[in-house]
Amino acid sequence: MLELENVSVRFGGLTAVNDVSLKIGSHDVIGLVGSNGAGKTTLFNAISGLVRPSTGRIRFDGRDILRAPMYLRARLGIGRTFQVPQPMHELTVRENLLVAQRFGTGRVDHKKIDDILAFTSLADKANRHAATELALTELKALEVAKALATDPQLLLLDEVLAGLETSGKRRFMGMLRELHTRFGVGIVMIEHDIETITALCPRVAVLNFGQLIADGTPDAVFRDPAVIKSYTGADHADT
């Protein structure tokens, strides 16, 4: 579905993403990990069209999208969330989803919006205003709901679990587990907690200083000496 070929993103003298090649299939659920500043969000930005790579190619369903604007990528089926929820504060939850749906599909489908509200446990908040009437878990759920409203084939989730307390996190993980099968989307999720990634993702990709240093099952990746070194600075795990 998505193919990155030798993608690099530079900000002046800093190479935030360095020569990354990665193939993501429509049935993939991938955890994207790496320490702070490793380039994870920048890679999402390159895929969704927020930043333009300095070099490389990006194809979606065989189509070159390197120069495609964000809205076109959304229409083609690339949906994303942001690390800090970005609702349109003056609108209600339902209105936020309607705007996202229009942006992503060019249509309005109230039945689909109702399904998404139910799935994300936001049905009873549909007429509340995002700015003043939602708790953090609900704002995070709204972020996922907005991305779903764009009708994605590929969903990029940027730290959707960060900052949630234990029970909210558990509920959210249940929702994420269902997301893939219920909406038929491929998923790439950025997440720092290795236990969470291992529980949710059959495949893990690791960035270190912008480079992809591992890509495989959680078991294989988290035993990889290069990955352990990137996290701890040590050459071997203490096992």
Ligand SMILES: Nc1ncnc2c1ncn2[C@@H]1O[C@H](COP(=O)(O)OP(=O)(O)OP(=O)(O)O)[C@@H](O)[C@H]1O
């Ligand atoms: N717009 C920008 N201009 C300049 N430098 C940037 C910009 N965006 C990101 N960077 C830099 O690129 C590097 C990668 O940042 P990025 O946010 O992609 O990392 P990350 O892996 O998502 O980190 P975190 O886990 O802390 O969110 C960092 O050094 C960051 O400071």
